[in-house]
Amino acid sequence: MKIFDLIVIGAGPAGSTCATLCADAGQRVLLLEASRFPRDKVCGDCLNPASWPVLERLALTERVRGLPSTSPEKIRFSVASAGSREIPIPASKIASSELVVRRRDLDELLADRAVEAGALFQDGSPVTALHRTAGFPGTPAGWEVITSSGDRLLGKHIVAADGRNSVTARFLGMHAARSHNGRIGIQNHIPHPAGYDGSLEMRIYRHGYGGLADLGNGLANLCLVANAGEMKELRKEAEIHYGLSPACAWRSITPISRATARHVARDGVFLCGDAARVVEPFTGEGISYALRSGALLADILNSCKFGSKMELKPREELYRKAHRDLYRNGLFVNRLTCLLSEHPKLAHTLSPILLKYPWALSFLTSKVITM
Ligand SMILES: Cc1cc2nc3c(=O)[nH]c(=O)nc-3n(C[C@H](O)[C@H](O)[C@H](O)COP(=O)(O)OP(=O)(O)OC[C@H]3O[C@@H](n4cnc5c(N)ncnc54)[C@H](O)[C@@H]3O)c2cc1C
Structure with a gap:
């Protein structure tokens, strides 16, 4: 059975950004995606300027500008x-x-970048179940992820970036009870x-x-x-x-729309992008928040060595706070x-x-x- 430092579920802007920055930092990352890429999705295809700093960190500005x-x-x-x-x-x-810019082009480019960083990308692989499992060296617990084709994969941590209908959040009861x-x-x-x-x-x-x-x-x-x-x-x-x-x-x-997830981080599972919080589409800010929350989470996951139980709780707390701050001030018009x-x-x-x-x-x- 393959073991990864991080299994990222969902290769939208949030998941691919987080996967890229964690793989760039030397983590063993698996990026699992339900659809076959390239794929279109329901979106206005508008990329807000607040996205550029993250695209710059990903070294993608020129390639994004080169897309139709x-x-x-x-x-x-x-x-x-x-x-x-x-x-x-x-x-x-x-x-x-x-x-x-069309989402099929943008998202394909972001996923390609994760592969260039060293992440293993498996598209056409919807996650159908996940549960806690014990016994990694140096850490008492990790997660077993099961895909529709029956693959069983082990991750020390999980990033759920599987969008507004996040199955991960649903399986683990992380969304608010009344949420839309x-x-x-x-x-x-x-x-x-x-x-x-x-x-x-x-x-x-x-x-x-x-x-x-x-x-x-x-x-x-x-x-x-x-x-x-x-x-x-x-x-x-x-x-x-x-x-x-x-x-x-x-x-x-x-x-x-959906209320912010009840838990954006718990037991080594971190939600980001729409899975954690959905913003109203009218102002065209969802992609930029997805990119920024993916980058924010990567920074926190990369800031300490993976795998130590002692480090997990403070890291989750740090992400909860930083995630709240990311969304706190910018959404008046939204x-x-x-x-x-x-x-x-x-x-x-x-x-x-x-x-x-x-x-x-x-x-x-x-x-x-x-x-
Ligand atoms: C009508 C509408 C118009 C919008 N227009 C804009 C706009 O113009 N500009 C803008 O910035 N934002 C817009 N948004 C918001 C934007 O689309 C989202 O905020 C953005 O896509 C969120 O990115 P994400 O990476 O969090 O999730 P997503 O882009 O939703 O990506 C999630 C990925 O997870 C995958 N996935 C789902 N379930 C599983 C599973 N079980 N296993 C593996 N993979 C899974 C999905 O296939 C998908 O590829 C719009 C939204 C709507 C509804």
Whole structure:
């Protein structure tokens, strides 16, 4: 049976970042991923500028910029039957600003980087069970991880980066008991709508909200978010607005928001990215928080030698605190949009007021699109 210092479950931005930085530091890392890569996923494909420092640490900035992508120059806020307002992104900020890049490309690059660092990457390997086991040299307990193909793997520590529906958190009871309100998100890559100018578009509909982002080559990413009972109507609104066929196929995901995990670290299992905390999609910050929490966790795991029981508790405590701090101050606009999007009628009534005050839209945008 193979033994690893660290088994990372999930090769999204959080898992691949943590795997890379731990493998770079000399840990024996196994990165397990349920899907076969490359794969698309439900996401707006927008990379917030706060991601760049982590990409720089991963030595990936040039390679990310080399992926097919666009840098939007304007953000257009629109409200169904109330008009729209455009906010230009200052030219000086465009080069280091928001990037629209397809998740299948970004995530594949991040996973490749983990392999280059020395991690063993096993895609097409969903984890189906894990339990504690005793008896590693120098440590009284570790974890046995079982995949759908029946592989049994041993890790001294586990990083659960398996997304908002983390099976790891569920198996181990680490999520909060009541954790979400039943909203869903759907996503599609569509041909540019007629007259589309490549702006990043955020739209408040009567039944929810949506975002359109230019991927280049005539393709755009369209995401919609609504309460489950209103998605049919929202989809109809968007289909009419963008001239889409009702027959086009969408990817879907739920939940959209979730309370922070009850335990982000316990017994040698560490949650990061969406598995630990989900942020509202409207502001396009989820990838950057996933990257940053993956890097934060790697720093803590690398700060002491693996395997000593004495070191485990303080390390878990350190991560709990650092994780809280990471999310504490930066999410003002995100929390506001979360609140409004849970009440679409209220959002649709209040949003036209914002359109009258472009300085307010600029201020809110600057709180989100910032280095
Ligand atoms: C509608 C919508 C739009 C969004 N738009 C944006 C946006 O524009 N910009 C932005 O920054 N964020 C956006 N987000 C949020 C963003 O997608 C997430 O925050 C981000 O993907 C989290 O990264 P992660 O690495 O934590 O998890 P994920 O990216 O979800 O990766 C988790 C990985 O774990 C794998 N996995 C799951 N279960 C298992 C298992 N049992 N075994 C092994 N592997 C497993 C999955 O296959 C997946 O590859 C959006 C979210 C939604 C819902």
